[in-house]
Amino acid sequence: MSAPRTVRRDIPRRTTAALATAAVITLTLAACTGGEATPTPDGSQGFPDDGCTHIAIATSSEKVNMLDELATAFKDSPEHEALDTCATVRPTNVSSGNAARYLTSGEDWPSDDRALWPTLWSPASTVWTDRVSAAASANLVGSPASFTRTPVVFGMPEPMAKALGWPDEPISITDLEGLCQDPDGWGSVGKDIWGAFKISKTNPNTSTTGLSTILMQSYEASGKAEGLTSADVDAAADFSRVFEECVIHYGDTTGNVLSTLYDETQNGANGSAYVSAVALEETSLLNYNKGNPDSHTVQPGETLTPPKTKLVAVYPSGGSMWSDNPVTVLGADWVTAEQRTAGEAFAAFLQTTAAQEILPEYGFRPLDESVPLGDLFTANFGVDPAQPRVTLPKPEVDVISTAIDQWTQVRKPSSVLELIDISGSMDEPIGDGRSRLDGAIQGAQTTLDHFRSTDEVGVxxxxxxxxxxxxxxxxxxxxxxxLGADGEKLDSSLDDLRYAQRNGTPLYDAVLTAYEAMSERAEPGRINAIVVLSDGEDTDSSTSLDSLIAKIGKSTKEGGTDAPVRIFPIAYGSGADTSALQRIADATGGQMFDASDAERIDLVFASVINNF
Structure with missing residues (x-):
């Protein structure tokens, strides 16, 4: 591979350091979550020493499994045979929004392993290639061509969907908004025990599903099925604000919410107190019903267990947007001529019948209509291959930008308490010239800009x-x-932690105290959350872990509070008690984040805050 240059000459350097930091979050975390290819003995993270041209394809997480098989099939294809040199293709997991942000920054690809710098990019939607083309350079994104598609739907536990008349009665986004707005929630349809109606959505800055959902809301409010304008989006602000009010929290992917729902279901609950509907792609719903809620790479010999209560796809009657999954050879100057040729051959292979026949096995609909969908696309797995009956077209780039900007203003407000371990072990170095405490402070400081002035923040x-x-x-x-205008003051207060006394680790006592304080002030209509950062095991609490779990887990039980407090622990460094932190997260419907590589704490902290 030729030596990469620092800056591509055709792209203006105009993004901030914070934007570049956000762009690397998903790529960095992929190694912790299994998104990237398995490292090989030679350390090339997925590329064997085979003498072939190595092609990395940056792709959204739900396509990693499928692209692995497509890469294998490519080796036996006429497209591969026509190459002068063999080619080996490996997918690497990068969220669509983060990749788009990175590509507009003009920087090198954020990976120390240059073998993983992508030749090909396959985001979930051409929305992202359009944004990069408009914000940076059309040459950079080349000529994107879709090779598969999947509609955006609302996944609901089957008993809940039936309570709304599914599958016989059409269900609209307006119907869901009505349930959000009705103070009786599920009681308005005779299901008082289910409590409030709760929706899970992803952050549209990083997720195609999140972006498609806010556009679908604007289409619904305007009464249109095409021709959505920025004025339509502006006029839909109040409609969308109501819809956002019943969001439990935002995240980078639907996989974490689906994993929590799956665990609730398998443990005997139906998950109704946690979430009522999840905005997701049809392929993610199919994976959930197969027993793979986080759409992870299934290992040889791994057995998947379907959930006790399946999700069914509600295709909004007003229409759905589709994730059209393009693939393109990047015009980045790190792509060699050999890689470009091999990348073009792989992109061409994806359009062939041999490749299209693989897609339905992974829950994706082929573009080639002669390819049968197979047994997965049936009511047994919660989907209807005849739906959606209305397709909502992708709006113009300026309309999409208006929708993202509007979401920043209408998204659910948050009330977040950051709880930081300052025990003695936080003085240990993390290998980049900082102590663990330095990393924690800087991680907290770099995320302050995420919060609006009206959001509540405590430390x-x-x-x-x-x-x-x-x-x-x-x-x-x-x-x-x-927060108001106190961002700079809070930044200074965080610096004061450097001089605080550091002794033992009363983790469980601290979590319980924080949970009780936040529960007393928690309100419906906002995200109430605690971010816990700890680098070790509890050593000094009077509260046991079992007692803590019993006390904090009440709000996730069926019919629980309408203002739950969710806990998002960060397991910081190799000594953190990940088992205990995972139990704490699970008990409240939160999520644990892995910062075992303590040098990455800044990025992990940013990923956590992205949930609010």
Missing amino acids: WAFTTDVDSPEGEGIQVLRRVTP
Whole structure:
């Protein structure tokens, strides 16, 4: 591979450091979540020493499994045979939105392993290639061509969908908005025990599904099925604001929410107190019903267990947008002539019947209509191959930008308490010239810009031999209040942690104290959350883990509170008690994040805050 240059000459350098940081989050975390190819003994992370041209394809997570098989089939194809040199293709997991942000930044690809710098890009939608083309360079994204598609739907536990008349009665986004707005929630359809109607959506800045959903909301509010304008989006603001009010929290992918729902289902609950509907792609719903809720790469010999309660696809009667899954050879200057030729051959192979026949096995609809969908696309797996009956076209780039900007204003408000471990072990170095505490402070500081002035933000630290009005072991840096114009002041307060005394680790006591305080002030209509960062095991609590779980898990039970407090632990460094932190997250319907590579804490912290 030729040596990469620092800047591509055809792309203006106009994005901020914060934008570039956001762009690398998904790529960096993929190694922690199994999204990238398995490393080989020679350390090339998926590429064997085979003498072939190596082609990395940056792709959204739900296509990694499928592209692995397509890469294998490519080796036996006429397209491969026509090459002068053999080619080996490997997918690497990068969210569509983050890849788009990175590609507009003009920087090198954010990976130390240059073998993983992509020749090909396959985001979930041409929405993202259009945005890069408009914001940076049309040459950079080449000539994107879709090779498969999947509609955006609302996945609902089957009993809930039936309570709304599914499958006989059409269900619209307006119907779902009505359930969000009705103070009786599920009680309005005779299901009082299910409590409030709750929706899970992903962040449209990083997720195709999240972006498609806000556009579908604008289509619904306008009464249009085509020709959506920026004015239509502006006029839909109040409609979308109501719809956002019943969102449980935002995230980078639907996989984490689906995993929590799956666990609830397998443990005997139907998950109704956690979430009522999930905006997702049809292929993710099919994976869930197969027993792969996070759409991970299925290993040889792995057995998948279907959920006890399947999700069914609700295709909104007003129409669905489709993820059209393009593939394109990037015009980046790190792509060699050999890689370009091999990448074009692989892209051409994806259009062939041999490749199209593989797609339905992974829950994707082929573009070649002569290819049968097979047994997966049936009611047994919760889908209807005849749906959606109305296809909503992709709007112009300026309309999409208007929708993303509007979401920033109408998204559900948040109330977040950051709870930071400052025990003695936080003084340990993390290998990049910083201590663990330095990394935690900088991680918290770099995410402050994510919050709006109206969002509530608080910061507590915990260790032994300190106390405050909130309780023993707690040091309050900032009470949970609206951020306002206090970002700079909070930044300075976080710096003060460098000089705090650092002793033992009363993790469970601190979590319980924080949970009780947040529960007292939690309100419906906003995301109430605690971010817990700890680098070790509990050593000094009077509360046991089992007692803590019993006390914090009440709000996720069926008919639980309408203002749940969810906990998002960060397991910081190799010594963190990941088992305990995972149980804490599961008990509240939150999510644990892995920062075992402590040098990456800045990026992990940003990924956590992206949920709010």
